[in-house]
Amino acid sequence: MIEANLKVYRYDPQTAQEPHYDTYEVKELPDFATVLDALIKVREDIDGTLAMRCSCRSAVCGSCAFRVNGHAKLGCKTKVSTLAPDGEEICVEPMGNMKVIKDLVTEMDIFWDKLKQVKPWIETVGEPPEREYQVPAAKMVELQQPMNCIMCGACVSDCTVLEEDSKFLAPAALAKAYRVVGDPRHGKTKEWLTDLSEEGGIWDCTRCLECVEVCPKDVAPMDQIIKLREQAIEEGLTDNIGAKHVLHFTESVAHTGVLDERMLPIKAAGWGWAVKNAGIAIKATLKGKIKPLLPGSHPSVTEVQDVRRIHEELEEGKRK
């Protein structure tokens, strides 16, 4: 038997303006008890006013994502003994990036709205076959990773881009988008990728890795976003800052063996942007922070032939 010392975020809009924290000593928990088990015991035996969502207790329904010690976790997949081997206090708060309804219950509308925005269904083209579509076994297995998402919202809670930009589609919806775009039965790949390349879409992820870190089902949303980017470029959807950034990066390295950072923003955002921001560039040049943009100011590295050869081989590999 173990104990859990919980510090739980409490907020009741009907009686209080501000949230507060309550602490609970939960005794006589089984050794394998999870944070959710401890919270259920609070609700059942100590304080019936605590509101939270939960159902399956085995990480398939996706109800019980909370912030535990500052990071989004599934309550039912987080063991008390791992988190607090010596009875340390465990802080449980509602998910971030969402409005709190009561205690640990957040408004999930933002999650479902974004999901709807990516059109999370496949559109087949033509009459379906009489039986199943024949598709490669490996492809279906690959799609299990994004399909494994239980829509708990943990990645949306801790997404650092969404914190700054409410338009960002956020990791869960984008991972789901790959589940659709990556499906060989889906007939409208380019249409979907075009929408996903808009502002708030695949190019707005800063690759901070937070979603990969917090996902309780190893969906690795960021990896799915990267796959979408690769596919978008393959489809020729390169008329946006994100894709141009990637293309110039590659081009610059392949050509000279080293990235020309001065040209990166110009190539990505365009000359119009460069003219508008010329003042900053001139100041930086005068202060010696960047080298002036003159012919020959970005020489190739000595082993550039090797870099080009590696690049060629990689491109060749991709074509295969």
Add this chain to the structure above:
Amino acid sequence: MIEYDVLVIGGGLAGMSAALHAGEVGASVAMVSKVYPTRSHSAAAQGGINAALGIEDSWEVHAYETVKGSDFLGDQDAIEILCRDGIQDVFALEHWGVIFDRNEEGNIHMRGFGGTDKSRTCHVGDMTGQTILHVMYERLLRMNVKSYDEWFVTTLLMEEGACCGAVAMDITSGKLEVFKAKAVIICTGGCGRVYEPSTNGLIVTGDGLSLAYRVGALLMDMEMVQYHPTTLPANGFLITEGARGEGAYLLNSEGERFMQEERYGATTLEEKASRDVVSRAETIEIQEGRGIDGCVLLDCRHIKDRILEAFHQISELAIDYAGVDITQDPLPIRPGMHYMMGGIKTDIDGRCYRHNGDGSEPLPGLYSAGEAACVSAHGANRLGGNSLLDCVTFGRKAGVHAAEYASSINSPNISEAVIEVEEQKIVDLFARSTNERAPALRLEMGEIMHTFTGVFREEAGLLEAERRIHAVRERYPEVSVHDKGRVFNTDLLAVLELDFMFDCAETIIASALARKESRGAHTRTDYPERDDENWLKHVAVYHTPDGPAVTYLPVTITKWQPEARQY
């Protein structure tokens, strides 16, 4: 007042299937669910969905094995539909985007499951339910079906003998609303939480069974409660039958594969026999002293590669809750309450029935599908892989029929005043200052049910269960609500759900007392034999002020006459 042609209560697989198809037929349709639909318990189904797609298989073989699995209590007209028409439903799921595992040719891969030596269980790793549920949900989004998420239905509404809607509470605000509908389809799943332990999620509280029962619907086969052979002792979690389907062994404390013993009647299929057969054998082994701390062992060591390939979920569960790496060591497991074969009696179109004279008649406007319903495709014991199929196929049929029925009748007449009755109930609950708590009463109920209405039953124990459940229910008026607010009050929901669960417990006991024979999941130690002469019939119960009253309904037999059941 909110108005639709068809109101679907429950947002799991059956509910979604019903809503989708009612919508496709052209009805205005809404789905009401007490959770976000993807939270529904269908998500927990690991192993798969059956369809006889193989060249060495046929729907007739599937149907026969389902009939045999049901211990000949299943209604064969329903079973034929399930196994024949279900094939197209599985293809439809595939066309909608379910990422079924494939074989080398790129066709759907099927695995072995219980009660058959064929491989006919289509699957997505061991997350089949979750995948189908999500794909179906995405389909609903595509069709723009209105879904009232986190709404709790407190009562059904009746007008001139027909069901015409429901009162539901928006859990977020606590406000009640009247839903007027020409047809209502109950797809609220089973009642696992009536038992402790159970593989079921905390939301599986039999709401729909009780809602229908209270407006006069017959509940059928309620004595048929399935104990799954492989659940974790720590918390009752499920370990998929797919593991045995792909060759895992069951061992007793002597290291013997006891399923090979003559006396368990499964010398051919061994570990892959029907769930009732395996759960009984395990219980006997444990009772006779060849268990280990109340468990037997599931041995997956020799199928390590398949486990690593296609059983991620159960590998994780075993490590998390039993500390066992199943590729290295055998896993202690035991039978645990898993599924309700019984439910709201329906016909093959999902229509519900009520008691009338000596028989039954349709209850207009009320439909049901999925685990909440009893079309009796599973009879006395369900085959693994048949429940997802049941949800999809009979959800579809109920949706289509309800939509057609709705187009044939006028809008019902109900007054907004019905809300006041429901509102008063809640106000009264808030006013209680007594000391009983819903979770404590539920736990008592669950343990009583597990003790006396589990794998083995007998008259004295069932009467004891009846007496004890009655005594626990008598304390219900003393149950108080600590949370007096209206916003997201889960404390209040627990009290309302508990009331529903008592109905389920009582009807299970009454039905188990009535059936004086052993058949499928219902094993009476005082009546150990199957008795086709007297008991090849359904036990059905209906609500009276004095508790459940029992009546009997015939079993539909089309092709397959009862025979001795050997695996």
